[in-house]
Amino acid sequence: MIRAAVTGASGRMGKLIISNIIASDGVELSAAFDLVNIGKDAGETAQVGNLGVPISDVKDMENVLKESSTDVLIDFTIADATVVNAPRAASAGVNLVIGTTGFSSDQKQIIESAVSKHGVAGIISPNFSVGVNVFFKILAESSKYLADFDIEIIEAHHNKKKDAPSGTAMKAADVISAVLGGKEYVFGRQGIAPRKKEIGIHAVRGGDIVGDHTVLFAGDGERIEVKHQAHSRQAFASGAVKAAAWICNAGPGMYTMEDILGL
Numbered sequence: 314m315i316r317a318a319v320t321g322a323s324g325r326m327g328k329l330i331i332s333n334i335i336a337s338d339g340v341e342l343s344a345a346f347d348l349v350n351i352g353k354d355a356g357e358t359a360q361v362g363n364l365g366v367p368i369s370d371v372k373d374m375e376n377v378l379k380e381s382s383t384d385v386l387i388d389f390t391i392a393d394a395t396v397v398n399a400p401r402a403a404s405a406g407v408n409l410v411i412g413t414t415g416f417s418s419d420q421k422q423i424i425e426s427a428v429s430k431h432g433v434a435g436i437i438s439p440n441f442s443v444g445v446n447v448f449f450k451i452l453a454e455s456s457k458y459l460a461d462f463d464i465e466i467i468e469a470h471h472n473k474k475k476d477a478p479s480g481t482a483m484k485a486a487d488v489i490s491a492v493l494g495g496k497e498y499v500f501g502r503q504g505i506a507p508r509k510k511e512i513g514i515h516a517v518r519g520g521d522i523v524g525d526h527t528v529l530f531a532g533d534g535e536r537i538e539v540k541h542q543a544h545s546r547q548a549f550a551s552g553a554v555k556a557a558a559w560i561c562n563a564g565p566g567m568y569t570m571e572d573i574l575g576l
């Protein structure tokens with residue numbers, strides 16, 4: 314049985330991940346962390362019934378992870394928290410599944426170094442849904458044939474989201490840039506748009522939009538739009554729990570959703 318802990322246990326994603334863990338064969342909830350609801354039962358907070366797992370303060374993370382024999386920590390919080398908490402968990406020998414977005418490249422590097430130093434397995438993915446990871450493959454393939462087209466990425470999310478642009482939009486830009494070579498990213502546009510090697514990236518925030526991503530390839534007299542829309546957070550949560558089970562049997566190192574989904 315794989316013992317999984319959740320950081321951000323009181324958040325939108327954390328609660329859904331806890332309900333996916335208890336619905337999964339072979340994975341059980343070992344511990345839960347957050348800044349709020351400390352001492353309350355994680356199952357009660359997630360509205361799935363009492364699980365006998367209290368929400369702990371992140372300051373006690375290393376001890377709680379060791380005492381609870383945790384195999385893997387699933388973190389959906391904010392970048393400034395993850396960059397502190399992930400190395401704490403790695404130093405306790407715990408594997409890492411990180412869904413948090415908004416990292417700087419230095420912050421990503423800190424997490425990857427901790428994974429390497431402590432010989433654990435880790436994945437940092439801005440999107441755990443199957444559909445978005447296939448969307449990335451479609452973008453890589455389409456970009457090969459569309460080098461002369463203008464490229465704009467438009468993402469839309471709910472008005473509680475704390476980072477912009479989304480991690481998924483940034484990864485989409487990186488996927489395209491890797492195929493077409495060294496694109497410059499322009500965030501929002503004002504005034505004239507001097508095209509060179511640019512990708513425009515635009516964030517929309519409103520209501521309860523779960524997550525839409527559109528990549529527009531615009532040419533002379535025609536355009537292609539590649540679009541993914543999430544209807545609920547369930548696709549993200551089930552993907553994160555699947556990744557948690559997978560990396561516990563993968564051995565030390567950093568992995569990607571392509572490894573896990575066989576893409």
Ligand SMILES: NC(=O)C1=CN([C@@H]2O[C@H](COP(=O)(O)OP(=O)(O)OC[C@H]3O[C@@H](n4cnc5c(N)ncnc54)[C@H](OP(=O)(O)O)[C@@H]3O)[C@@H](O)[C@H]2O)C=CC1
Binds near residue numbers: 322347349371442476
């Ligand atoms: N990879 C993927 O597939 C997906 C990634 N995400 C990403 O996951 C993250 C969380 O999203 P979401 O659940 O909607 O956000 P929420 O704000 O609902 O949840 C985040 C939770 O983390 C808590 N938190 C903040 N700081 C800390 C800390 N230092 N230690 C422990 N817990 C902390 C928050 O507490 P408080 O409210 O008190 O600040 C909150 O309970 C975002 O970065 C989002 O972009 C979201 C969906 C899918």
Ligand SMILES: O=C(O)C1=N[C@H](C(=O)O)C[C@H](O)C1
Binds near residue numbers: 480
């Ligand atoms: O904060 C969210 O909600 C989401 N965040 C992720 C991102 O930033 O890419 C993934 C998803 O679109 C939902």
